Amino acid sequence: MSDSAGAGGVDDFTARRTLAKSISAIESGGPEALAIEQTALEQPGSAHVLGITGPPGAGKSSLISALLPHALAHYGSVAVLAVDPSSSVTGGALLGDRVRMDYRHFDQKVFFRSMASRGHQGGIAAATRASVNVLDAAGWSLVIIETLGIGQVELDVMALADRVAVVLNPGWGDSFQANKAGLTEQGDAFVLNKADRPGLEQATILLEQSLQCLPTADPPSVFPTVATDGEGVPELWQALARLLQDAPRAQRSRRRSAAVWEGARNQLLQDFDAFLASPDPPTKADSPSENAADLLQRFYQRQD
Ligand SMILES: Nc1nc2c(ncn2[C@@H]2O[C@H](COP(=O)(O)OP(=O)(O)OP(=O)(O)O)[C@@H](O)[C@H]2O)c(=O)[nH]1
Ligand SMILES: [Mg+2]
Incomplete structure (x- = not known):
């Protein structure tokens, strides 16, 4: 295991505090968030990312709790990001209620963090990606992302994972509903x-x-499981570990490239906003589409 910042090193407490601060800064968005992620990208990393998704109350958190000892034995360190897009509205209050896990007894090799979008420009999926990149750089070997499997934003969050496990229940697990929520394609x-x-x-x-x-x-x-008493969990973990091991490595470079593209896109938007705010942004009054084309042409001319 890496003795760098993250998992279980001598400076673990400081490293954790730095991590927590970095993730808070990422949530707040802005240039600092991007700078943190860019710095992280300069470090090598090799984390696997496992997504756990499914409808509210399916037992995602309980299952992560039950998987943790297995995951720790295999990976040495595990970071859990609980992502709740709706918490951008409630400031995370709802998520606080939802997190029913107690990670403290797992000592320093587990890092837990709930994520809320507090203004990150690219939204919570981008903030999650940045956090994954930061955790990866800090030497955490496995990052588990928990999110609800209900909307587009959640699908975007799950697209960050190397592998995704979809958690359903008898009764809910009606194939029509699972198809409707787009869950069957993701898992x-x-x-x-x-x-x-x-x-x-x-x-x-x-x-x-x-x-x-x-x-x-x-x-x-x-895989049938009873998360609350651990039934079926070892079998599930074995399958997940194998899936993660065989996961295409392209996903990791995709997570990293996305950060670079976002940096470039933000710069472009900033430049364009500055151009629009310039004392006399040249416009043509004819038609809206000509107007837009004209604006863009002049913008690019000015950049040369
Ligand atoms: N009977 C039974 N109850 C379970 C099982 N797994 C979880 N639960 C219970 O189901 C409830 C919800 O579990 P959570 O783990 O919080 O579910 P979740 O999917 O993380 O919930 P949200 O994050 O709120 O969407 C809790 O009361 C758990 O104790 C199980 O296998 N059997
Ligand atoms: Mg939960």
Whole structure:
């Protein structure tokens, strides 16, 4: 394991504080956020990123808790980011209620952080990406992202992961609903958690049927679990560890490239805003589309 900033080094407390501050700055957005991420990108990193998604209350946090000892034994250090796009409205209050996990007994090799979007220009998905890049650079070997599987923003968050596990329950796991929420396309593994509840068999059949409709030769597997007592969790972890091991490495460079593109895009927008705010931005009154084309042409001319 790396003895650098993050996981379990001598300066662990300071490193953690720095990490927490960096992530807060990332959430707040602006040039500082980008600068932090750019610095992180200069460090080598090799973290795996696991996404855990699914409807509210499916047992995502409980499952992460149950997976942690396995993940720690395998990776040595695990960072958990609980991402809740709705918390941008509530300032994180809702998420606070939702996090029912106690990580303290796992000592210093676990880092937990809930993420809210407090003005990051690219939104919470970009803030999450930046945080993943920072955790990766700080030497955390596995980053788990928990988010609700309900909307486009959440899909964007899950697109950051190397592999995604979708958590459903007997009863909810109706294939139509899972398809509707776009969940069946996202998952590399499917978990039917709360397997102690009635309807497991029916839910497994429906889910497997709907996964067989996916345009892939090798549909993802379904794992029954009871997160609260650990049943099925070792089997799930084995499958996840294998999936992560075989994950295409392209995803990591994609996470890094996205940060570079964002930097360039922000610079371009800043320059354009400055151009628009200049004392007399040249405009043509004819038609809106000509007006826009004319503006752009003059903007690019001025940049040369
Ligand atoms: N019976 C049963 N209850 C479970 C199981 N897993 C989790 N729960 C309970 O389900 C409730 C929700 O669990 P969480 O782990 O908070 O679920 P979550 O998906 O993280 O919830 P949100 O983050 O709010 O969407 C809690 O009361 C858990 O104790 C399970 O396997 N069986
Ligand atoms: Mg949760």
